[in-house]
Amino acid sequence: GGYSFDLEDLLRASAEVLGKGSAGTSYKAVLEEGTTVVVKRLKEVAVARREFEAHMEVVGGVEHRNLLPVRAYYFSKDEKLLVYDYLPAGSLSAMLHAGSRGSGRTPMDWDARMRSALSASRGLAHLHSEHKLAHGNVKSSNVLLRPDYDAAALSDFSLHPIYAPSSVRAGSGGYRAPEVVDTRRPTLKADVYSLGVLLLELLTGKSPTHASLQEGDSGTLDLPRWVQSVVREEWTAEVFDVELVRLGASAEEEMVALLQVAMACVATVPDARPDAPDVVRMIEEIGAGHGQTTTEESARATTSEEERSRGTPPAAPTP
Known part of the structure; x- marks a missing residue:
């Protein structure tokens, strides 16, 4: 969602390793048109395509300014990839x-x-x-x-x-x-x-x-x-x-x-x-x-374009 590139563009992108975790390795990928994304290459995925896609639709539907959503995914026999926004400020x-x-x-x-x-x-x-x-x-x-x-x-x-x-x-x-x-x-x-x-x-x-x-x-x-x-x-x-x-x-x-x-x-x-x-x-x-x-x-302060398009105002605070 929100990006206009395909797998071929992603494979041509220059990439550097950001980190390795139990779920897989994350890369910073810079596409030829200048877009920067994070690609997570998953390992040991244990579900079939249909189950994987169904779960990604659930996870991809989560929107909140304090959560980083999955923007795209790819599933094949040999590769399972997730794409996220790149936040340059780090962790x-x-x-x-x-x-x-x-x-x-x-x-x-x-x-x-x-x-x-x-x-x-x-x-x-x-x-x-x-x-x-x-x-x-x-x-x-x-x-x-x-x-x-x-x-x-x-x-x-x-x-x-x-x-x-x-x-x-x-x-x-x-x-x-x-x-x-x-x-x-x-x-x-x-x-x-x-x-x-x-x-x-x-x-x-x-x-x-x-x-x-x-x-x-x-x-x-x-x-x-x-x-x-x-x-x-x-x-x-x-x-x-x-x-x-x-x-x-x-x-x-x-x-x-x-x-x-x-x-x-x-x-x-x-x-x-x-x-x-x-x-x-x-x-x-x-x-x-x-x-x-x-x-x-x-x-109320959530006014930037990114937050307006992606943010979900939290519930009203408990009195």
Whole structure:
């Protein structure tokens, strides 16, 4: 949708690898007429063409400013491809962790982190409440940034149904909810757990998949357990990213409040976790009065041509 090229144009395009994940390899492809897209080359697809196409029609019908939609797909015996818009600002993961932290890069300030948290939460809430779809792979490298942090978009959503259950990772590494390690079935509550880890990542500056989270001689902890161990010792301030502290973040109350939301999301028992729309509401309440836009204001502010054509205003906020 929205593009005027065919497979031959795509095959002639110059391409560079953007990343390799469990679902396949992503390429940045520049077509001869200058259009730039992202092509994801899928591996281990376990469904037949008809099932694949039916699922892509469902996923391709999802429109929201905080979700990156599938624009086109291709299915043959040897190749399964998905085409997405290319967002040049890169991922939240790269923004938080790229290179050696502190050397020449601009750290993300508190406002940018809060707005990224809201964007990811709003995208997930729309996916859950309007389409009843699990994302299945919420992580910071799947949060793609736009110049406006309120318009950051969750990518790679709801691809798990096209894979065999045995090959579904149900989330990546440190983002994976405890209950899906065995079942390998992504659920809405498992998504909320992954979102909670993402919020902890924004607060701590630590990557959950490469975390050097040590506790004495007991080895490596996952990010939620590391945060719990620090908070239990009443060293709450020690949890927060030193870059935020260095930037003089005067929002410690907001940081503690977001930490409480994150810890609710990573509750061990799935039913103890809030639903994604509740997470949006809680984050909006934290940011109210500090330059954060509410869902309603955000919907009103959606005026650019791209957002008018693709955005779906979220539901009105809960009174």
